[in-house]
Amino acid sequence: MKIYNKKSFFMGIFMVGLGALDLTTDITNKNVNLSGMILVAALFVLGIGAIIQSSSKKFAKQERLEVLDERNQLIALKSKSKAFRVTQILSFLLMIMFLVMAKVYDYEGFVGISVGLVFALSISVLTELFTDLYYEVKN
């Protein structure tokens, strides 16, 4: 059997292994129940499916095409950029909220959380700055 997609193959092996480990643990501990069996069955089905897919040349080509697709790349770029911006805004809002809470409840723990958020926000701003500089030079 030739493997065309190693990632899918190892993911399948991992799932089957996890299912087998779960099954063995359940049997050893005499803790066999319906939900556990459903989980094991799902892991086996998904794992074996992934292994079969990994040996399919057509599927590997399709997956490669999806990775190289320019619209998919643009979507990934845009969504990551948006997620980064939303995280920055949320961090800022949470920082303000915790500072207000620290003042209202007179609890230093909230100040600590705010400091942590300021730290994260500073890293993100600096990262953005340096990334921007990098691409200004490269492009």
Next chain:
Amino acid sequence: MKTKVKAFRTAASMTQQQLAELVHVSSRTIISIEKEQYSPSLMLAYRMAEVFGVTVEELCCLKENKRLEDRKYEDL
């Protein structure tokens, strides 16, 4: 961006999937281009133009799109 991809594709009796396979993209990309939601890269436009045997200028309605884009800069 407005394109004539759908017109040329239907004229060539081609499905979106067939065109997608010929130009090495997903069929969703072709659908988005036809819906004017996504502007193809220069290389993709060239690939599609080659498939239909037309120029990129004709396929992508470049003159019309340029005119539309020029309006944005008129007020600057």
